[in-house]
Amino acid sequence: MMRISNVSKLLLLSVCFTMSLLIVRFVYSHTWDYRFYGWNTFLAAIPYLVSTQLVKLYRFRMPAILLLAVWLLFFPNAPYIITDLLHYEERPPVPFWYDIILVVSAAWNGLILGLVSLMNVETFLARHLRPFWVHFCVIASLFLCGYGIYFGRFLRFNSWTVFTDPAMVVYTSAHHVLLPKQYSKLWVFTLLFGVLLGIIYYTLKILALDHVRRGARK
Numbered sequence: 001m002m003r004i005s006n007v008s009k010l011l012l013l014s015v016c017f018t019m020s021l022l023i024v025r026f027v028y029s030h031t032w033d034y035r036f037y038g039w040n041t042f043l044a045a046i047p048y049l050v051s052t053q054l055v056k057l058y059r060f061r062m063p064a065i066l067l068l069a070v071w072l073l074f075f076p077n078a079p080y081i082i083t084d085l086l087h088y089e090e091r092p093p094v095p096f097w098y099d100i101i102l103v104v105s106a107a108w109n110g111l112i113l114g115l116v117s118l119m120n121v122e123t124f125l126a127r128h129l130r131p132f133w134v135h136f137c138v139i140a141s142l143f144l145c146g147y148g149i150y151f152g153r154f155l156r157f158n159s160w161t162v163f164t165d166p167a168m169v170v171y172t173s174a175h176h177v178l179l180p181k182q183y184s185k186l187w188v189f190t191l192l193f194g195v196l197l198g199i200i201y202y203t204l205k206i207l208a209l210d211h212v213r214r215g216a217r218k
Helices: 006-029 036-054 062-077 079-087 096-126 131-153 166-178 180-217
Strands: none
Touching (some): 006 036, 006 096, 036 062, 062 079, 062 096, 062 131, 079 096, 079 131, 096 131, 131 180, 166 180
8 A cells, every 4th residue: 555655645735725725716706717727736746756756766777867857857847836926916706815825825835846856856866976966966956947947937838848849948048058148037037046946945954954953852
């Protein structure tokens, strides 16, 4: 019988809460407003689910490499939901405060699913790499995530575009790297979003570590 961790149970509870709010909204308003949260939350769950399989592996072989590649490809889909806050507006007959709870809870789901998946990836990497390279990979992942979010939000690329139109992805990224001054908005967004995710990520880690240490002293 498959055991579900306490973290997975809490994440599932959080997602179910948001989906319940969404369903109630559909029924009450007779509209499909904010229906994109269903699909976006599904995409946000993929990196977490992949990371739970990765952390079970103890050898850095091809299965682990493939899981890491899939994780990195879908990782930006999780924090991406934060940018869906742009779609918030008062939409009667649903009270504005109800929609605020809905969009904030959805943003939280994306953020926490992504960051917990990164914690799993860091746990796996720590078994095989020196601490410096583990931190380097974590920080690089956060900034690549910011870059990926810009791709999705402003350029309207999807994770699977890497497979459906790889030439376009390479061409676009090459322009960004070779002509950085022409894409200052992209790089500022990438930097700021990466820093934001890094602050939240390491805050959560330090809080968890501090809690464990306090518990050990008692």
